[in-house]
Amino acid sequence: MTEAESDSDYSWTPGDGRAPSSRRGHRTRERILEAAVAVFEERGLVEVTVQEIGQRAGVSSGTVYKYFRDKADIFRFLLMELRRTIAEETTIALDDDGKLIVWPAMSRFLELYRANVALYRVWWESLDPPTEFSDMWVEVHEGYRKGFAAALRRGKRTGVTRPDLDVELAAELAVLLFERPIYSRIVLRWDPDGEDDQVTDVTAALLGTGLGSVTR
Amino acid sequence: MTTPLRGCVNGANPAPTYIATLCAPDTCSARRDDVHISPTTSDTPSGDGTRSTRQALLAAGLVTFARAGYDGARVADISAEAGMTTGALYGHFDGKEALFTELFRLYGDEITRALHDAHSLEGQLVQVIEVSRKYRGALRASAGILQRRPDHAAVRRGLRETCAGLLAWHLREPLTQRDARLVGRTLIDILDQYTLVESMGWIKHRDPTDVASALHSMVMEGVYVQ
Numbered sequence: 001m002t003e004a005e006s007d008s009d010y011s012w013t014p015g016d017g018r019a020p021s022s023r024r025g026h027r028t029r030e031r032i033l034e035a036a037v038a039v040f041e042e043r044g045l046v047e048v049t050v051q052e053i054g055q056r057a058g059v060s061s062g063t064v065y066k067y068f069r070d071k072a073d074i075f076r077f078l079l080m081e082l083r084r085t086i087a088e089e090t091t092i093a094l095d096d097d098g099k100l101i102v103w104p105a106m107s108r109f110l111e112l113y114r115a116n117v118a119l120y121r122v123w124w125e126s127l128d129p130p131t132e133f134s135d136m137w138v139e140v141h142e143g144y145r146k147g148f149a150a151a152l153r154r155g156k157r158t159g160v161t162r163p164d165l166d167v168e169l170a171a172e173l174a175v176l177l178f179e180r181p182i183y184s185r186i187v188l189r190w191d192p193d194g195e196d197d198q199v200t201d202v203t204a205a206l207l208g209t210g211l212g213s214v215t216r
Numbered sequence: 217m218t219t220p221l222r223g224c225v226n227g228a229n230p231a232p233t234y235i236a237t238l239c240a241p242d243t244c245s246a247r248r249d250d251v252h253i254s255p256t257t258s259d260t261p262s263g264d265g266t267r268s269t270r271q272a273l274l275a276a277g278l279v280t281f282a283r284a285g286y287d288g289a290r291v292a293d294i295s296a297e298a299g300m301t302t303g304a305l306y307g308h309f310d311g312k313e314a315l316f317t318e319l320f321r322l323y324g325d326e327i328t329r330a331l332h333d334a335h336s337l338e339g340q341l342v343q344v345i346e347v348s349r350k351y352r353g354a355l356r357a358s359a360g361i362l363q364r365r366p367d368h369a370a371v372r373r374g375l376r377e378t379c380a381g382l383l384a385w386h387l388r389e390p391l392t393q394r395d396a397r398l399v400g401r402t403l404i405d406i407l408d409q410y411t412l413v414e415s416m417g418w419i420k421h422r423d424p425t426d427v428a429s430a431l432h433s434m435v436m437e438g439v440y441v442q
């Protein structure tokens with residue numbers, strides 16, 4: 001999420017080693033993925049079968065297995081894509097002083113989260129009991145934490161970060177700002193509508209100069 | 217959202233019985249049935265032995281849920297943790313769900329009281345961490361069923377609003393009411409998750425006062441020099 005984010009250890013290879021070789025094959029795989037998102041959203045990862053995903057996509061189970069090992073493989077593929085998009089589009093840049101520029105990244109993050117709400121819903125649901133998807137979640141969390149810590153430590157060297165700030169702890173809390181409050185807001189829909197700008201303001205303030213002197 | 221702090225403004229230091237009036241009456245009336253903010257009075261009133269059996273079962277429930285989550289904790293596991301038979305558990309609770317509901321209600325009571333009694337935002341944050349840690353089994357179980365159990369989600373959401381309103385009380389100086397409540401929600405969410413991932417062993421264990429102090433300083437001063 002920040003410029004210092006580490007590379008992923010995860011990679012995905014097609015079910016039986018075959019990526020779609022034709023344009024038509026590519027379209028079929030896309031249709032399977034879209035169907036999977038819809039089915040996961042309605043019924044979650046645990047109860048869904050490959051057969052259901054195939055039915056929704058209008059293909060046989062055999063066709064699904066041509067591209068994916070099982071339903072977890074489909075979800076894995078979708079999460080990898082999502083992670084790549086998030087990493088590419090919501091990197092938090094640093095300004096000339098080395099401070100995090102939170103607003104545009106957070107704003108885009110909220111948009112992408114909304115656009116992929118079904119995947120986030122299933123991902124959160126897959127955290128307990130722990131699975132490979134909770135491992136992936138921990139890995140993403142760690143990547144972000146290290147990125148924030150690196151940016152804040154750098155700020156200490158250049159004198160922009162508060163000297164008394166516990167960098168490790170602040171980095172941990174910074175990551176949490178992008179996790180549970182967004183989950184409550186977008187997946188659970190617990191917040192009043194139409195306050196995205198205020199939520200982004202608050203996050204930017206906590207990762208900026210705080211709310212203590214704000215008068216609005 | 218209507219005037220969430222109305223009750224607080226009227227009473228500078230309201231007693232715990234006023235807790236229900238701290239939030240807007242329109243949202244509160246629905247919520248009181250769910251969360252039961254008043255102190256626990258539902259213990260079986262038939263002697264100390266029965267009462268302590270019930271307490272032991274609740275304690276065993278917390279331990280078992282913390283270890284195995286909601287789905288992984290069977291009635292037999294909870295009973296065994298308490299050193300009792302499943303029959304003893306069914307003597308006090310209709311089943312796992314009823315025991316969980318009671319645990320979450322106790323958590324709600326305790327965190328609401330603690331937030332109410334704390335004298336500062338930082339003190340409140342320490343309390344949230346400590347109470348959440350104590351009830352981490354209930355929180356893990358709650359997280360596990362949140363998406364598939366609308367009834368529990370409604371209770372949890374109501375408690376979140378109550379907690380956000382109580383946190384907002386100490387944020388009313390620098391912020392508008394709406395922003396204070398929004399920050400309150402953010403803080404309760406962050407600490408809920410902090411405790412949960414800590415109990416899953418995904419982040420390192422830290423002193424609650426350190427965590428509260430860091431979070432409080434980020435709220436007031438951010439991470440950068442002014």
